[in-house]
Amino acid sequence: MITSALLGVQVANGLAVGALYALMAFGLSIIKGLLNVPNFAHGALFLVGAYVAWAVSGGSGSFWLGLLAAAAATALLGMAIERLLVRRLHRGAYLFQLLLLFGTALVMEQTVIAIWGGLGRSMSPPPWLTGAVDLGFSPFPRYLLFIVVAAAVVIAAVWALIERTWIGARIRAGIERPEMAQSLGIDVEALVTAAFALGAGLAGLAGALAAPLTGLSVTMGTDMLAIALVVVVLGGLGSIYGGVLAGLLVGVVQSLAALWVPQASTVVIYAAMILVLAVRPQGLLGER
Amino acid sequence: MLEVADIHTYYGNSHVLHGISLSVGEGEVVALLGRNGAGKTTTLRSIMRLTPPRSGRISFRGRDLSLSPTHGIARGGIAYVPEHRDPFSLLTVRENLLLAANPRARWKLDDVLRWFPALAALMSRRGGQLSGGQQQMLAIGRGLLTGPDLLLLDEPSQGLAPVVVNAVLEMLRDLKRQQLSVLLVEQSIRVALELADRVYVLDSGRVVLAGDAAALRQSPAQVERHVGVGA
Ligand SMILES: Nc1ncnc2c1ncn2[C@@H]1O[C@H](COP(=O)(O)OP(=O)(O)OP(=O)(O)O)[C@@H](O)[C@H]1O
Ligand SMILES: [Mg+2]
Numbered sequence: 001m002i003t004s005a006l007l008g009v010q011v012a013n014g015l016a017v018g019a020l021y022a023l024m025a026f027g028l029s030i031i032k033g034l035l036n037v038p039n040f041a042h043g044a045l046f047l048v049g050a051y052v053a054w055a056v057s058g059g060s061g062s063f064w065l066g067l068l069a070a071a072a073a074t075a076l077l078g079m080a081i082e083r084l085l086v087r088r089l090h091r092g093a094y095l096f097q098l099l100l101l102f103g104t105a106l107v108m109e110q111t112v113i114a115i116w117g118g119l120g121r122s123m124s125p126p127p128w129l130t131g132a133v134d135l136g137f138s139p140f141p142r143y144l145l146f147i148v149v150a151a152a153v154v155i156a157a158v159w160a161l162i163e164r165t166w167i168g169a170r171i172r173a174g175i176e177r178p179e180m181a182q183s184l185g186i187d188v189e190a191l192v193t194a195a196f197a198l199g200a201g202l203a204g205l206a207g208a209l210a211a212p213l214t215g216l217s218v219t220m221g222t223d224m225l226a227i228a229l230v231v232v233v234l235g236g237l238g239s240i241y242g243g244v245l246a247g248l249l250v251g252v253v254q255s256l257a258a259l260w261v262p263q264a265s266t267v268v269i270y271a272a273m274i275l276v277l278a279v280r281p282q283g284l285l286g287e288r
Numbered sequence: 289m290l291e292v293a294d295i296h297t298y299y300g301n302s303h304v305l306h307g308i309s310l311s312v313g314e315g316e317v318v319a320l321l322g323r324n325g326a327g328k329t330t331t332l333r334s335i336m337r338l339t340p341p342r343s344g345r346i347s348f349r350g351r352d353l354s355l356s357p358t359h360g361i362a363r364g365g366i367a368y369v370p371e372h373r374d375p376f377s378l379l380t381v382r383e384n385l386l387l388a389a390n391p392r393a394r395w396k397l398d399d400v401l402r403w404f405p406a407l408a409a410l411m412s413r414r415g416g417q418l419s420g421g422q423q424q425m426l427a428i429g430r431g432l433l434t435g436p437d438l439l440l441l442d443e444p445s446q447g448l449a450p451v452v453v454n455a456v457l458e459m460l461r462d463l464k465r466q467q468l469s470v471l472l473v474e475q476s477i478r479v480a481l482e483l484a485d486r487v488y489v490l491d492s493g494r495v496v497l498a499g500d501a502a503a504l505r506q507s508p509a510q511v512e513r514h515v516g517v518g519a
Contacts, residue, residue, distance in 0.1 A: 169383045173379060173387055176378065179338055182358040183370070185388050188359065189357070
């Protein structure tokens with residue numbers, strides 16, 4: 001029997017998971033915009049974010065410090081990956097960049113295993129985020145609400161940075177016409193590094209937010225990357241915001257599908273992708 | 289102020305510039321003429337290091353440009369307005385004009401709008417929604433707002449309506465009076481000889497004729513022979 005409360009909780013769950021997908025897809029799209037390559041290390045950055053948050057909040061007792069450390073550590077890692085590795089490959093060496101990022105992901109995953117072991121871990125949200133708020137028709141678990149709000153605030157802030165500041169205008173210019181932007185004195189290389197750090201930090205933050213929700217496992221990054229790539233395609237490759245919308249949709253659809261066909265909730269996502277692309281090959285917000 | 293000495297530039301394996309040398313002096317307008325495919329655009333791209341020369345030397349105010357990335361060359365005082373003048377399509381006209389503006393530039397937004405009043409009404413329109421003439425005015429304005437001491441202009445009047453061409457030429461005369469150094473790629477021999485102090489004619493990646501515009505005005509046939517008929 002599916003009650004309205006159960007439905008409500010599943011929608012809440014879907015929105016929270018969807019908010020994580022949205023953060024992941026947003027970061028992937030920003031990086032892809034400037035680098036023209038899907039960041040195959042994005043899942044590993046998600047994983048690192050989760051473990052750093054777990055270790056730091058466990059060690060310090062501060063949940064916030066855990067979040068901050070996860071975002072900062074992954075942003076720095078992203079900066080290093082771009083500066084020290086990706087940049088060495090020639091622009092347009094697409095396949096090699098993918099392989100390099102894929103290899104980097106493996107190294108990060110194995111490093112996490114080497115430091116923290118291959119066993120899963122669990123992490124509980126801070127006491128003030130346990131329990132649920134009552135929305136009248138259904139309860140909404142506090143931590144899920146926190147994920148949704150946190151993701152919304154961060155995405156809104158990054159949106160404002162990109163759409164409402166001169167740095168953002170330069171990023172948009174660099175995405176569209178890198179040569180022209182450079183000819184105007186804009187350091188596109190530095191923007192690429194910054195964008196990579198920003199996208200990586202979003203992935204790390206998503207991992208940190210996910211840790212208390214799903215627990216930690218060494219395969220969480222790989223699983224997340226597969227879905228996040230689907231979400232980016234669904235959202236539309238040309239649009240950096242399409243993935244945000246698609247992420248929320250996928251989260252809710254997946255979560256509701258779990259009520260009726262629990263074994264197939266992941267298959268449903270791929271089916272949805274095929275369906276959407278059949279109708280709108282450019283994705284939800286993409287332009288063609 | 290700009291010295292280009294014996295540069296050789298390639299696209300992949302195809303050798304396009306075969307030892308080009310030229311110079312632009314302080315406050316001088318220099319025109320670059322030549323048939324389609326002669327290497328005019330490639331010369332400008334070489335100066336900006338968008339297609340870096342494999343050999344030869346380019347210096348600007350005595351500074352070797354091979355040591356700077358493209359954005360550093362631009363910040364060092366050279367503005368490049370390419371022949372593909374497409375604006376950033378999702379940015380507004382205002383954003384396009386100001387995103388790389390230099391507060392110490394000699395010309396301000398007001399000056400650009402005085403030369404090109406048509407832009408004033410379009411400030412909040414997206415770059416992607418402009419006509420060809422509006423795009424060219426935007427591209428030149430944007431270049432000037434970066435505060436250059438040398439302007440590289442690639443075929444600024446190509447394919448434009450006569451009104452716009454006149455506005456662009458009027459602005460160029462103004463800039464010349466104000467002693468801005470310009471390296472101008474032009475198709476029209478008449479325009480080039482009128483505006484320029486000196487002229488270089490390129491053919492197949494080589495300089496085939498160099499001279500004072502004043503002298504060549506007396507015998508334009510010399511230039512026409514290298515550039516081709518109808519120009
Ligand atoms: N991206 C490129 N790849 C390969 N060859 C190129 C490229 N761009 C130009 N070329 C070749 O280099 C040569 C010089 O081209 P360039 O664009 O410099 O000529 P141009 O004098 O500017 O001509 P136009 O008057 O048509 O603009 C031509 O033969 C052209 O075919
Ligand atoms: Mg050309």
